[in-house]
Amino acid sequence: xxxxxxxxxLLLIAGxxxxxxHSYGPYSPKxxxxxxxxxANITIETDRPIARGRRIFGGLVPYDKLWHTGAGGSFITIxxxxxxxxxxxxxxxxxxxxxxxxxxxTIILSRNSVxxxxxxxNPEKEVRVCIPVTKPGHFYExxxxxxxxxxxxxxxxxxxTDVQVNIPIETSLTTENSAFIDSLAAAPLSTxxxxxxxxxxxxxxxxxxMDKAVAFAEHIITLEEKDSYYIYETLAEAYQHLGEKDKxxxxxxxxxxxxxxxxxxxxxxxxxxxxxxxxxxxxIEKME
Numbered sequence: 670x671x672x673x674x675x676x677x678x679l680l681l682i683a684g685x686x687x688x689x690x691h692s693y694g695p696y697s698p699k700x701x702x703x704x705x706x707x708x709a710n711i712t713i714e715t716d717r718p719i720a721r722g723r724r725i726f727g728g729l730v731p732y733d734k735l736w737h738t739g740a741g742g743s744f745i746t747i748x749x750x751x752x753x754x755x756x757x758x759x760x761x762x763x764x765x766x767x768x769x770x771x772x773x774x775t776i777i778l779s780r781n782s783v784x785x786x787x788x789x790x791n792p793e794k795e796v797r798v799c800i801p802v803t804k805p806g807h808f809y810e811x812x813x814x815x816x817x818x819x820x821x822x823x824x825x826x827x828x829x830t831d832v833q834v835n836i837p838i839e840t841s842l843t844t845e846n847s848a849f850i851d852s853l854a855a856a857p858l859s860t861x862x863x864x865x866x867x868x869x870x871x872x873x874x875x876x877x878x879m880d881k882a883v884a885f886a887e888h889i890i891t892l893e894e895k896d897s898y899y900i901y902e903t904l905a906e907a908y909q910h911l912g913e914k915d916k917x918x919x920x921x922x923x924x925x926x927x928x929x930x931x932x933x934x935x936x937x938x939x940x941x942x943x944x945x946x947x948x949x950x951x952x953i954e955k956m957e
Contacts (some may be wrong), residue, residue, distance in 0.1 A: 697740035707821035707840030709751055715743035717811040725830045726769050735786050738765050739812055752839045753778060754798035773801050774834045805833035854881050858888050865889050873906050882907040898924040898931055898942065905949060914956045921950045
């Protein structure tokens with residue numbers, strides 16, 4: 670009796686396991702990419718069909734016909750106005766479509782609720798550009814959308830197998846930053862240390878408008894109650910970019926002279942900063 674009961678329990682467990690849904694994994698895995706680009710946020714939603722030895726372009730994806738991209742469509746959401754391959758693109762959620770040929774793709778970013786081949790489609794709600802086809806650096810087994818960042822902009826790469834197109838996306842960040850810095854330079858000098866520090870840091874990092882960087886840094890020095898090596902190090906960098914060798918060397922020397930007063934008894938900190946300043950001085954000495 671006990672043996673029969675054990676057998677019944679085992680059969681019940683096995684039956685339950687067989688009726689449970691088994692996952693074989695998705696054929697086209699979904700992916701969501703969220704990325705800050707300049708002053709915009711971009712979200713890409715797509716799925717990634719896998720080639721599996723099939724001929725993709727000119728085969729599974731015919732030439733000269735509209736393709737919704739991916740297996741079930743791709744969508745790109747941008748929260749600020751941008752330009753895409755030089756075309757204005759207002760903040761919105763877009764469907765991504767392409768019409769591929771061997772030499773170029775027609776890229777369609779559409780805010781319509783219907784496909785671009787629908788009779789109800791409104792072309793005024795799209796961004797349409799033609800992008801040359803290139804060869805990627807490696808073989809893409811799965812359909813891929815990637816973003817490579819540059820200051821205030823990005824390159825969006827669409828890749829599958831041995832085919833790739835790259836689409837430039839530009840935000841308004843660089844223009845807005847330049848306008849703000851121009852307004853800061855034109856306004857009467859204030860006592861807002863942090864605003865000037867941030868402006869100098871941005872200009873030095875991007876090697877832009879070094880004359881403004883010098884003016885801001887020199888104004889910061891007049892505002893400081895105590896000497897700080899950092900602003901002189903920053904000033905030296907700005908003078909270096911301007912080609913002002915003697916002024917750059919003088920700023921480095923002042924920064925080194927301040928260190929013992931700013932960090933009394935902190936030999937390790939002084940040593941680390943001094944090494945960096947010496948590297949800067951050596952670079953400046955090489956200037957013509």
